[in-house]
Amino acid sequence: MRAVVVRPPSPGAELLDVPVPELSAGTVRVAVLECGVCGTDHDIVDGKYGRAPPGSPYLILGHENLGEVRELGAGAAGFAPGDLVVATVRRGCGRCRFCHTNRSDFCETGGFTERGIGGSHGYMADEYVELPEYLVRVPPALRSIAVLLEPLSVVEKATFQGQRVLDRKEPTPGEPKVGVPRALVAGTGAIGMLAAFVLAVRGYRVTAIDRHGEDTLAAGLLRRVGARHVNVAGGTAVLGDEGYDLVIEATGSVALDFSLIDRLGPNGVLVLTGIPDAGGPAEPVAGGTLFRDVVLGNQAIVGSVNANRTYFESGLRDLAVFEDRWPGAVAQMIAGRHPIEECASVLAQRTSGTIKTVLTVRPGGAGASPP
Ligand SMILES: [Zn+2]
Ligand SMILES: [Zn+2]
Structure with missing residues (x-):
């Protein structure tokens, strides 16, 4: 079968003919329809990280996926051929209590693998085989946008974690709720845009910042969901004095991360999702003022x-709520779909201003023709 492979730490990606994975008892064979490309994929192709499975000379890339169930191994249940599915990414260490309960996102040993990223093959291939517990069935109505489910899952967790902290501010029973909570989203890539959509649905007054003007696709989509867009290319001072209850960061910029702490209102929470470059320059920080405010503001x-x-x-x-409230808006985040044969050129370029690029593995599959 065809697969997009990388050989970390060597840079570059290529389409290779590789053996079809074996269907064993209890597993499900899935035909891949399409895969999203994100910054993680670009970083792996650049040779920054990524790890092939033990004994394999290469890693099959790809973690943002949508596929169709093809075949069930003996004893596998819960799915039927033709079902649309999205697979989760992380596979547990098998040793900690979180991994034992399918919550490897909280793994405490670091012994997990991640499909398409570290130690386990990904989904940019004609087929993959997986246990049913890692497959999520997708309704056919969401077929054209479900490739965004994996990045959305990252947003779902981040907003849930932030909300857990904010729940301490909830009124006690009988006490009236006052005011509309304010959220700030930093970054308007796929994670930032999906965060703006989620927070708008949750009833926040949303502001989203990036370093672009009003003429981008992202700015237009933000207007559509009722969010305010602010260009902070000249610094975050333009945001004014307003403090935010929840700040979701999706840029990986350390300098911006520190400035976002200043944007928190009393009792506010900043959730960081961007992964900074560990080798980046040291940032000068007025730590005394910064952490004084964190303490005094809870x-x-x-x-x-x-x-x-x-x-x-x-x-x-x-996703179903987004489609109901803003029909077609999520699909607009997918800037382009390219056949898997174009993987090398698609993965070599980071196009500024595009929200999501998708590699089509099976022509005629999900969203092959844009709406
Ligand atoms: Zn991703
Ligand atoms: Zn674990």
């Missing part, structure tokens, strides 16, 4: 990575 800074299947399931529910 503020919280929370990191959030990956997602378990509960967040894929809540993401599915939100």
Whole structure:
């Protein structure tokens, strides 16, 4: 079968003919329809990280996926051929209590693998084989946008984690609720845009920041969901003095991360999802003022990575709500679909201003013709 392979730490990606994975008892064979491309894929192709499975000379790339069930191994249940499915990414260490309960996003040993990223083959291939517990069934009505479910699951977890902290502010029974909560989203890539959609649905007044003007696709979509867009190319001071209850960061910029702490309102929470370059320059920080304000304001800074299947399931529910409230808006995030044969050129370029690029594995599959 065809597969997009990388050989970390060597840079580059190529389409290779590789053996079809074996269907064993209890597993499901899935034909891949399409895969999203994100910054993680670009970083792996650039040779920054990524790890082939033990004994394999290469890693099959791809973690943002949509496929169709083809065949069930002996004893596998819960799916039928033709079902649309999205697979989760992380596979547990098998040793900690979180991994034992399918919550490897909270793995405490670091012994997990991630399909298409580290230690386990990904989904940019004609087929993959997986256990049913890692597959999430997708309703046919969401077929053209379900390739965004994996990045959305990351947003679902991040917003849930932030909300857990904010729940301490909830009124006690009988006490009236006052005001509309304010959310700030930093970054308007796929994660930031999906966060703006989720927070709008949750009833937040949403502001989203990036370094672009009003003429981008992202700015237009933000207007559509009632969010305010602010260009902070000249610094975040343009945001004014307003403090935010929930800040979702999706840029990986360390300098911006520090400035976002200043944007927190009293009792606010900052959730970081972007992964900064560990080798980046040291940032000068006025730590005294920064942490003084965090303490005196009861503020919280929370990191959030990956997602378990509960967040894929809540993401599915939100995708349906997005489609209901803003028909066709999510599909607009997919800037282009390219055949898998074009993987090398698609993976070599990071196009600024595009929200999501998708590689089509099976022509005629999901969303092959744009709406
Ligand atoms: Zn991704
Ligand atoms: Zn674990």
